[in-house]
Amino acid sequence: MSIDRGKELEEGSSRSPGDQPPTPSRYESQKRRDWNTFGQYLRNQRPPVVLQQCNSNHVLEFLRYLDQFGKTKVHLQGCIFYGHPEPPAPCTCPLRQAWGSLDALIGRLRAAYEENGGSPESNPFASGAIRVYLREVKECQAKARGIPYKKKKKKTKDDESTSSIHFS
Template sequence: MSSNKGKDIAEGSSRSISAPDQQQQNPPPLSRYESQKRRDWNTFGQYLRNQRPPVALSQCNSNQVLDFLRYLDQFGKTKVHLQGCVYFGQPEPPGPCSCPLKQAWGSLDALIGRLRAAYEENGGLPETNPFASGTIRIYLREVRDSQAKARGIPYKKKKKKRMIVKPNDDHTSTFPMQ
């Protein structure tokens, strides 16, 4: 083959192309977050197309987003006790009840974050982003509070630990502030 290599190149033959040149350049695989964001975006788009009448993404507003979040509750796995349930307010109820399963607040919050990013990545303007509206923030806060109350676990926002730097002989160590 080495004697024909120059001839092959001159005649335009592809036989002499080295193995690395033959490999197609594939984009790197998407991260778990990017894959989930794409799935969420496609699911929301499908939801809008299935509405009667279908809703164009450019016409989407916070009402459609709220309807989508409520629609997702039917696929939830988190037991949310109703006000009249004997287990309401108990973190670990001793028995089963007929209260509904819903989407957990944390799942909805993460979903909205991914959809908010996807909206802008797909050409939406930040000022018209329906996932970033105050209505959605209020809804998520209400879901968080009601789920915490139903489980008897008050939601407390975690405080960020401030780090202080203390010189220690030859190197620097960091310690959380108390």
């Protein structure tokens, strides 16, 4: 009897032996694919890196490696379209991974790391170096595309009380 089947019996599952397990959500499927891709990346390093030895530097190298497969045009500072959100003509600037895609990827890998037995304290996907890298990518891409990026201020209690609308 499989472990999963044993759990189902313990939990009183009504599924019959021929039923298929529920299909994983799109997020869960993507998380599994991302985790497998990262594991393959580590195995392909020379020398191969075991997960227990993985650190934020390996994660940063992985993110830089993924950049070559990106589909987002990021204008270089010398490009005549640098800072234009919708350039009128094509240019030779590189395609990169979009910041939002990298941010989502790191979120999935961070969760997968802990689900696969890693401790939150040693999670290389949660390190400050990764947060700094993502922030720099976001700011760089925003400037290259001419999108102003302003850090949101945290609301204080005074802001909340003056901004609320009261109806009588």
